[in-house]
Amino acid sequence: MPLLSAAFAHPAAAALAAGAACAYGALAGWHTRVTQPQARAILSAAWVLHLLVLITSLLTHPVRFGFGPAISITAWLLLTVYLVESRLYPQMRARWVLAVMGMAAVLVALVFPGSHYPQLPSHWMPLHWALGIAAYGLIAAAVVHAWLMQRAEKAMRLGKMPETAMPILTLERLTFRFVGAGFVLLSATLLAGAWFSEMINQQVVWNHKTAFSVLSWASMGVLLLGRWRLGWRGRTAVRMLYISAGFLLLSYVGSRFVLEVVLQRA
Template sequence: MILSSASPASVALSVAAATAYAVPAAAAARLSEGAARAALLVAWVLHGAALAWGLVGDSPRFGFAPAISVTAWLVLTVYAVERQVFPQLQARWVLAALGAAAVLLAAVFPGTPLHVNTSAWLPLHWALGIASYGLFAAAVVHAWLMQRTEHTMRMATAEPQAGLPLLTLERLTFRFAGAGFVLLTATLVVGVFFSERVYGRAFRWDHKSVFSVLAWVAFALLLLGRLRFGWRGRKAVRVIYIGSLLLLLAYVGSRFVLEVVLRRPA
């Protein structure tokens, strides 16, 4: 049973975080602003503790589900910072539901044990990759909010559901996509040119490499199209979704197949 491989402390922290996330997710309309913010903060702290325990606890593990969980936690971190600049941003219940699902998924599928003799380059490679995941996930969330706001405007609703003007959401979406592209480029450079130091073997083309490069091409086209041809709206959102899906398939998809379908370590 996969769940039995997760430590009791990690499971307890994950369940507590998911419960705290459920409060603003299920009762967003009935909570005051202060109560919702406090519940989300408690959930965010518990989520971070669960991630830290899974990575540096008694039996450190990592895999596709912890990668998703870290990405969700990073998106919530970005949201918390953004709320200080844009208090009118409204995405709390969606992100709380995402956080609850991600932290529970990581408790059920904690991943494979980490080797103590891994290269010092590997944490750098992982940090760059997961950070790019988080930034692209933030771009996807903002692209979705942008779509909702555009739809609201077309339907002549009183006010945008996201709480931010369309142009502001569009600008934020491309900023996150651009920052994610820089980190993804750095991740690929480390993985391709320093593969022997990172993994102890020469670089090879596998499913993860192919999907990562395809995602890089998609985001490069997005940024080039924005710069040269002024891409925006639905066309830009579609490219963001496609690039993010390819990036999700690169690491999360390949590890899911190894851990769940084939049931063997990566």
């Protein structure tokens, strides 16, 4: 019951979230029966509603944040990347997956809106959050591109690769561009986190979130180094990316999920 009361504490945000979830759900259910322009229009409407949900939630006082809003913002950033890329590469097809992810993310953030932050320990703390969420979004985009690359490779081996499909080499190049950009942002996030921790606690605090973040950063660095020096590609590179993304997911989202849901603590 506390979760439900928190979810509907702000009726405007709840109504927008319901609208965004319905738009995502409509596309997920009808993606095989709508034309490309219709699918893009539905996805764009869901994107706008999702953005309004985020703006409404972040403008509430006191500010709430947690694993639910983090997942929701990450999904919105991922959808933004797809909408831009689908203009550049019309053959890219991931609408159904993104629609399901978007619907799930909006509903998770609605039910688990996070903890109250009546007073932030530093005015620069939102910058740390923004860097971290941006890193989440870029690495999530890399994971989706890697999944599309694996699916294309499987179709090619089975002789079912359509002529209009996106070239595998293009997907691979885009994957590593997102990995590189995500690594840079994750590095900035760790540096900002260490600075804030030392400024507030007079020392760098090591916990589960920090440990998993460093593991993600290190494994991503190994992936980029292996790609540069050893030419890693295919399954080896994709598995390394999945491991790094898994560590990153466990860092903030995983630790906050345990605190907010399992332990029922802020």
